[in-house]
Amino acid sequence: MNPATAQDRPVTLVEPHAHAWSPGEARARFRAGLPGPTAGVAAGHTQANLISVPADWAYDMLLFCQRNPKPCPVLDVTDAGAWTTPLAEGADLRTDLPRYRVWEHGDLVAEPTDVVDVWRDDLVSFLIGCSFTFEWALTEAGVPMRHIEQGRNVPMYVTGRQCRPAGRLHGPMVVSMRPVPPEHLGTAIRESGLLPAVHGGPVHCGEAAGLGIADLSRPDFGEAVTAEPDDIPVFWACGVTPQAAVMASRPPFAITHAPGRMFLTDARDEQYRVA
């Protein structure tokens, strides 16, 4: 996997009032060059992972997502070449994220702030649900978010669990981890379970070794978080999984968001809540 980059800095809100921005306002700021991250921006609105692949890889990607719905819940898929989505009026997927990653044959080749120059007419873009959505629900329900308390990006780990492959696409499941106090465990599981469009309930609780993770202090993405003594590590499938599939499967070209620099949609988190 790629080493952590300069993007994996502590999460601090980009501007003091960014949580109160409308999604459109946030997109305009990011388009104008504001660097992100997007954590806490336009509170209550759904953020999405982006992955764009050439049209002849789109079926494999869509099938990969269908076969692995917990890490890869699809919120929208564009037509080939299109940079618009019904999830965000007036948005331009090529410019409105704070930062992108450009991939060639599975290698990270650039981290630009827009992708207008490298855009291709055959790119199909997938917007994938993001755990930022269920973090709001958990916070509302009183579950402490240790990484937010500590001003850090959530830690993410490449697991030993392989996704179900689809055509040429294969790769490991990536998870995010949040330490949860035992008295909040039921709430955390129940509340995230009501949001299947943003990864749903956890895939594992307790020993990291159960997922083939050797050391919680060394995440593959994001930053390590300090747990309280009684906290139980809770692992959710993570939207970075399609990026891991790109690294493992090496399509000739792909564009993704940079970690923590998500796409702001106009959708409200609660519209993905099942009940």
Place this chain on the structure above:
Amino acid sequence: MNPATAQDRPVTLVEPHAHAWSPGEARARFRAGLPGPTAGVAAGHTQANLISVPADWAYDMLLFCQRNPKPCPVLDVTDAGAWTTPLAEGADLRTDLPRYRVWEHGDLVAEPTDVVDVWRDDLVSFLIGCSFTFEWALTEAGVPMRHIEQGRNVPMYVTGRQCRPAGRLHGPMVVSMRPVPPEHLGTAIRESGLLPAVHGGPVHCGEAAGLGIADLSRPDFGEAVTAEPDDIPVFWACGVTPQAAVMASRPPFAITHAPGRMFLTDARDEQYRVA
């Protein structure tokens, strides 16, 4: 739309003890020639709509399903040419349904009991969630199912609401209707909402005209059901929608299940329940 066929007869359990069969036992009986329908068979196990299209239509179909998740919740997609699925050990999708429909350029050309002779190596098969699953949940929760009380197939209607198109595929949303007593309405909405993989909560309640349905006594598929005086018509998105898309979009070839003659999976209904 095609007129109702001989398949749309009153629903009666195929054999007295069919509800207690295992899914594998049920598939073996149907493979051996038992005609169906599958309502009530292998109780508690998930039944699925089948639609098989040539590989060069598979991306459009998968995208159509992703864009219209309420009528088209995808439970599994096979590799091209494969007639197996991880949802049902040892099953053969070409023989294990009681009856099929074969389509050429959008026209119904045959209703055989197996499709071994017309199978093609480029067929990709989609298994789509079926409302039989939430009917069990509703019955368990005490909601009366009028059509079952009356021994009829559930009535289905082609609506005036168009699905979001995907590539060459377009068509109207098809709904099923169940009359629900007002005191059970909340339960019916809540319980079905917890099963998003099998159409989730209703798309409409009350006046049929709101969906562009002219006459509830004349369903497009299945049979009309008699409502009690205070009952409210409740409409759920229906897995016959992909069949309507085939009729409207006319792919050169397709195979589907015959109405009411579903595919029995080994999955248990509760595993699709969100919480």
